[in-house]
Amino acid sequence: EIVMTQSPVTLSVSPGERATLSCRASQSVSSNLAWYQQKPGQAPRLLIYGASTRATGIPDRFSGSGSGTEFTLTISSLQSEDFAIYYCQHYNNWPPWTFGQGTKVEIK
Amino acid sequence: QVQLVQSGAEVRKPGASVKVSCKASGYRFTTYAIHWVRQAPGQSLEWMGWMNPANGNTKYSQKFSDRVTITRDTSASTAYMELSSLTSEDTAVYYCARDRYTLPPNGFDYWGQGTLVTVSS
Numbered sequence: 361e362i363v364m365t366q367s368p369v370t371l372s373v374s375p376g377e378r379a380t381l382s383c384r385a386s387q388s389v390s391s392n393l394a395w396y397q398q399k400p401g402q403a404p405r406l407l408i409y410g411a412s413t414r415a416t417g418i419p420d421r422f423s424g425s426g427s428g429t430e431f432t433l434t435i436s437s438l439q440s441e442d443f444a445i446y447y448c449q450h451y452n453n454w455p456p457w458t459f460g461q462g463t464k465v466e467i468k
Numbered sequence: 469q470v471q472l473v474q475s476g477a478e479v480r481k482p483g484a485s486v487k488v489s490c491k492a493s494g495y496r497f498t499t500y501a502i503h504w505v506r507q508a509p510g511q512s513l514e515w516m517g518w519m520n521p522a523n524g525n526t527k528y529s530q531k532f533s534d535r536v537t538i539t540r541d542t543s544a545s546t547a548y549m550e551l552s553s554l555t556s557e558d559t560a561v562y563y564c565a566r567d568r569y570t571l572p573p574n575g576f577d578y579w580g581q582g583t584l585v586t587v588s589s
Contacts (some may be wrong), residue, residue, distance in 0.1 A: 403582055453572075459505075459514070
């Protein structure tokens, strides 16, 4: 089973600032990685797939990069609606297609 | 518009089973895979299983493979997830999610609203 490790656990950022979230896979997942945003009481929302492709309707302040074992989600200028928990997930080869433990982005 | 609407909250006693439904609308049900994901209170997301609605093929997480069954009714555009031998550790919100593809997976682009399953004696 591939283990996905996200850092930091919590990220305190002021509105308008940049946020950089990291995700590491225990073995290569190529570019088979997605990022999701989840707000309290809501289902997750797909932000990025293929490590760097924004899903439909996702603002361009969200960007993803990386391949292999190291991935980054960047939010260029945090808006109030961006404070949430972010999860990475691999979908490489065989299941289970595991999620990271999440990074909470909170208001500084 | 694409929607996945799940059945309502359930309460079960330890040892019982639960079956959650996920009705799809706004697209051809057999074209895209369906996954089931759960989230225990305050915890991360946990992938449980995958189904190709076109032929009923399934893949399960080894953690649940002896307790979970994913099925579908194509005439009703509905997927089902049944989990047996419940314990308190199965208390969680269960989500169905549509994949962007069938296989290989490519990101879960639409999610149901979630179904809270509470296991308590």
